[in-house]
Amino acid sequence: MTPRERGFLLLASHLGDPNRKVLTTAQLRVLADRVSRGEKKGEKRALSEKDLTALGFGRELARQILELLGEEARLDAYLNRGRRMDCTPITRVSREYPLILRQRLGLDSPGCLWAKGNVELLNTPSIALVGSRELGEPNREFAAEAGRQAAKQGLTLVSGNARGADRAAQEACLDAGGNVISIVADALSRQPRIRNVLFLSEGDFDEAFSAQRALSRNRCIHALGRVVLVAQSELGKGGTWDGTVKNLRFGWSPVACFRDGSESARRLEQMGAYLVDREDLGDLGALLAQGLNFYTDSQEKFLDFTHPE
Numbered sequence: 001m002t003p004r005e006r007g008f009l010l011l012a013s014h015l016g017d018p019n020r021k022v023l024t025t026a027q028l029r030v031l032a033d034r035v036s037r038g039e040k041k042g043e044k045r046a047l048s049e050k051d052l053t054a055l056g057f058g059r060e061l062a063r064q065i066l067e068l069l070g071e072e073a074r075l076d077a078y079l080n081r082g083r084r085m086d087c088t089p090i091t092r093v094s095r096e097y098p099l100i101l102r103q104r105l106g107l108d109s110p111g112c113l114w115a116k117g118n119v120e121l122l123n124t125p126s127i128a129l130v131g132s133r134e135l136g137e138p139n140r141e142f143a144a145e146a147g148r149q150a151a152k153q154g155l156t157l158v159s160g161n162a163r164g165a166d167r168a169a170q171e172a173c174l175d176a177g178g179n180v181i182s183i184v185a186d187a188l189s190r191q192p193r194i195r196n197v198l199f200l201s202e203g204d205f206d207e208a209f210s211a212q213r214a215l216s217r218n219r220c221i222h223a224l225g226r227v228v229l230v231a232q233s234e235l236g237k238g239g240t241w242d243g244t245v246k247n248l249r250f251g252w253s254p255v256a257c258f259r260d261g262s263e264s265a266r267r268l269e270q271m272g273a274y275l276v277d278r279e280d281l282g283d284l285g286a287l288l289a290q291g292l293n294f295y296t297d298s299q300e301k302f303l304d305f306t307h308p309e
Contacts, residue, residue: 001079001089010069012111014204015078021064025107031057031065056278085189087205088115089252090122098122104223104252113220114188117198121179125286126156128225128253130218130240131165132232139165139232142258142278144172146229149281151178152298158224159201160185160217165231165240170197183221185214218243223252227288229281230257230273235264248272256280 012028014020023031034055035047047069052062082088090096090113101109129146131139138259147169150157157173159166161182170180180197188201201207202217209299218239222228228247233240241264249253255273257265269275280287 002093004093005089005091006072007069008093009089009112010075011065012076012091012187013089015071015074016081016204016206017242018207022068023065027061028111029107033116034069047094053160079187082189085205086193087188088119089113089205090115090119096122096223101220101223108210109176109223110202110220112203114203115198116188116191116193116200116205118179118196119198121156121181121198122148124156124179125154126150126158126181126225127288128158128221129165129169130160130221130228130230130233130243131169132234132238132240133162133164134262135164135168135232136260137274138278139170139258139260142229142260142281143168143231145278145281146163147171147173147178148176152285153178155226155284156181158183158221160214160221160246162214170233173181173193181224183224185209185217208258215239215242219246222247222255225253227256227284229276230255230265231259232262233261233264233268235262235267239285244268244273254288256290 011023014022024079026254047066049059049062049066052065053059057065066174092102092111096119097113109298127146127150129143133144135143143165147157151173155300156179157169158181160172161167161170161184173180174196178196181200182197183200184191187207188199189203191199202220203213222243228244230240230303233244235241244255247253248268255268256276257268257273259265265275274290276287
């Protein structure tokens, strides 16, 4: 791990303690910018309170930064715990960090992703699959077919490991010999080591499940996929609806909804998604091309839908 990665973790990670007062994304960005502009060529040394106040930081924030950076022993203990559980950190300044997240999410991209499995899967082309926990049978078949076709067509499947659509797609993909990136909302350390699966977790590797974590990770699922397939969604509520509407609002990636005749699918289409059938999954490349055409004006459609004249 590089000194820069260690510094990032010291400043931005809770290191297993939710009460640890870390820097915000905005504070990290300001600190990095001011330090890089204030460094003399070839100069590498530890920051002091005098350095930080000279860079324009208040005394209280300067002391907070130094206290965080001084917890090297705590960081080493946490990293050692992670290694014993096969969990590895990928910070926003790490070489392995997926560029697509930075490009699509900007400052909202996670500061750190903990990984368990083959991190090289982050560099493979992928599609994402989201959907409800309680599925109709046609919707379950759509999710499973998406997983199978991802495997057959050489695409990594990105999903969230939840009961219902996520697992139907993941299991079908693995059964067909494919690769899966599963972004979990519970403790990464408890996930088993499974061949062809990369488990990811935003936040600490031992952090327990929460509804907020489940909602937050949805943006990463949407942003990692070249196209996002929606197997089923409840109208106006639930994580699938929330994540898909936010995707359509901010334009993270193209969205294709299963044409199941539901009001939720119709409403998502009006916001900028497009509808597909199970048969369309046989050529995901064509599906992606179709999605990119919709992607160019999806935000206009979203605005037209949410702000009609």
